[in-house]
Amino acid sequence: MIRPLALLTLMLFAHSSFAENLTILYTNDIESVYEPVASPWRDDMSAMGGMPHLSSLIKMHRAQHENTLLVDAGDMFTGSLSKATEGRLVFDLYSEMGYDVGNLGNHEFEYGWRILRDAMPRARFPILNANIFYENTDIPFAREYAIVKSGRYRVGVIGLMGIDAFHNTMMRSHRNGLEIRSPIEIAQSLADRLRPEVDFLIVLTHQNRTAPMQTNKESDPTVLRGFDEDYALAGKVRGIDLIVGGHSDHGLHAPVVHPETGTTIVMTFGQGMHLGRVTFDMSAEDGPRLQNGELIPVNADHLPPDPSITKLINNARAQHPALTRVVATLKRPALRLYNQESSLGSLLADALKQQAGVEVAMVPAGAIRADLQSGAITVEALLNVFPFTDQVTVVQLQGSALLKLLEKGVSLDYGLSQFSGVTLSYDSSQPVGQRIIDVSINDETLDLDRTYRFATGSFTATGGEGYDMFEDQGLEIKNTLVSDAFITVFEQWQTLSLPEKGRLQDIAL
Ligand SMILES: [Zn+2]
Numbered sequence: 001m002i003r004p005l006a007l008l009t010l011m012l013f014a015h016s017s018f019a020e021n022l023t024i025l026y027t028n029d030i031e032s033v034y035e036p037v038a039s040p041w042r043d044d045m046s047a048m049g050g051m052p053h054l055s056s057l058i059k060m061h062r063a064q065h066e067n068t069l070l071v072d073a074g075d076m077f078t079g080s081l082s083k084a085t086e087g088r089l090v091f092d093l094y095s096e097m098g099y100d101v102g103n104l105g106n107h108e109f110e111y112g113w114r115i116l117r118d119a120m121p122r123a124r125f126p127i128l129n130a131n132i133f134y135e136n137t138d139i140p141f142a143r144e145y146a147i148v149k150s151g152r153y154r155v156g157v158i159g160l161m162g163i164d165a166f167h168n169t170m171m172r173s174h175r176n177g178l179e180i181r182s183p184i185e186i187a188q189s190l191a192d193r194l195r196p197e198v199d200f201l202i203v204l205t206h207q208n209r210t211a212p213m214q215t216n217k218e219s220d221p222t223v224l225r226g227f228d229e230d231y232a233l234a235g236k237v238r239g240i241d242l243i244v245g246g247h248s249d250h251g252l253h254a255p256v257v258h259p260e261t262g263t264t265i266v267m268t269f270g271q272g273m274h275l276g277r278v279t280f281d282m283s284a285e286d287g288p289r290l291q292n293g294e295l296i297p298v299n300a301d302h303l304p305p306d307p308s309i310t311k312l313i314n315n316a317r318a319q320h321p322a323l324t325r326v327v328a329t330l331k332r333p334a335l336r337l338y339n340q341e342s343s344l345g346s347l348l349a350d351a352l353k354q355q356a357g358v359e360v361a362m363v364p365a366g367a368i369r370a371d372l373q374s375g376a377i378t379v380e381a382l383l384n385v386f387p388f389t390d391q392v393t394v395v396q397l398q399g400s401a402l403l404k405l406l407e408k409g410v411s412l413d414y415g416l417s418q419f420s421g422v423t424l425s426y427d428s429s430q431p432v433g434q435r436i437i438d439v440s441i442n443d444e445t446l447d448l449d450r451t452y453r454f455a456t457g458s459f460t461a462t463g464g465e466g467y468d469m470f471e472d473q474g475l476e477i478k479n480t481l482v483s484d485a486f487i488t489v490f491e492q493w494q495t496l497s498l499p500e501k502g503r504l505q506d507i508a509l
Contacts, residue, residue: 006495011392019235021279021280022067022068022200022288023065023068024070024202027054028245029075029246029247031077031079031270032053032081032082032145032384032504034052034079034081034483035050036048036050037271038063039273042212042422044296045301046301047296048273048274049108049272050348051097051272052305052306052307052309053306054298054308055096055217055306056303058275059098060111061296069151069202070098071103072203073204073247074102074103074107074159074161075391076094078387080322083111083318083383087119088122090124091119093309094303095108096308100148100362101125101126101128102226103206103246104116106166109171109174111174112173113387115173117141120142124352126143126157127142127144128146128159130145130158130183130187131186132166133179134178134179134180135181139221145451147424153199154198155234156194156200157350159204159227160207162206162247163274167180168210168466169210169366169465174441180430183207183229183340186234187203188236188238190380191237191238199282201239202243204246205243207247208227208229210225210248211248211250211270213338213366215335215371217422220313223339224250225249227252230265234263236259237263240263241263241264242265242280249257249269254294255292255293258292264293266293274295274296275395304439304470311474319461323378326376326492327378327382327491328494329376330498331372331374331496333374334347334496336370336371337365337416338415338416339412340506341502341503344371344372345368345418345498346498348418349419351493352489355480355488357453359421360419360420360422361421361455362419364417364459364460365415365417366414368385368418369386369387375509382490386482388459388483390482392458393456395455396454399446399449399474400448403439407434407435409431410424410436410504413431416492422439423440423504424437424438425437425438426439
């Protein structure tokens, strides 16, 4: 028989040993992918992700682990329902899933910073950023940090965005009036300030190279973009226990520990296809010790959808019935590829070329945010592919400037830009700027002295993704949204067949 005191001691011991762990559950770059995504590259499940399924998985893990914290590293917005509700649905969903802290990504600025500022209080958790300021002031745009309690641990969380993410992946008009400062200096000063007050310090980042827009990226290491800026931050800033990275979607199946500082780095592949988990032992004298971590696939075949999340999404759909309209049907699925010509990219570029009445049209690979499944295409599905507020922009482009633009298109800095009206071969093994071997425009050799009518979206036309060759070319920004141009042309076409491949040939492959 165990005497009551011994039993109590045993219980206390058991409890304390269990309770000396801290588990962080994390996501990044879900980007409002609400439905499961078909996953033909996996043989263990037919579909992954879906926010209602992710929510069920989160709740299961919260029930299994004591002292948990749920965080997101940014890019919660995009997609048609996010846009229709100006981000309010997104904050409602993350609140319902139980997020403790979030970080601002570039996509949160997609409807302009004023709309974001007005929508942020909707979230029932702090949304952080410490290095974006109102221009020429020291007034931060968002809350710089939060201290949250998890069981008996006080956890400090700081939010940061990368310089490139701010300048090259956010439309200029959406960040006018704001400026960004070095994340490293700000992280160090906040870490110094918070460290004495907390047991554990997390930095949520939204930096590194921008993510590959390719659904099956977990199975295609050639498109992964690395996490150099997170690694540099981990090496330079003292006092951080954990960096949860966003923006590059460079999924890490096991946590990476910086050899000099001991800071742990974690990140998922994005789009809510995995839930990250990392656990630390908090009992050691010299500070938190990494125990283990993993990316848990969100198996949509087995996980039941969380009804509270499904209800929020369906309510939003019911309030925006225009999104359910069918615009066309597609015979075969149109899949995106980040570093190669894709049938979906060509289809969209063809539609833009027709609507704008130009000789050449371009759709950057980074703007293609989802695949199109075969069958009926609704407005919602099409806007999920291109959720942006870009306007159709026409430029009279000198042949020499067009060649420069095509070289930029095949630089692969932000994936391979997709074209209509262009046939070219290039060699991706050559240095950037010297890759194009042969170009023809609508079956005629490119004439460097001629002027071509060219169309793209206002994001790239005003310098997005480093397309800086339009500035002095006389932009004609139309009142038509690029997304409306796609809808109009798809409705005219009705039954869509995918363009044959062969427009953009990389001889290095
Ligand atoms: Zn991002």
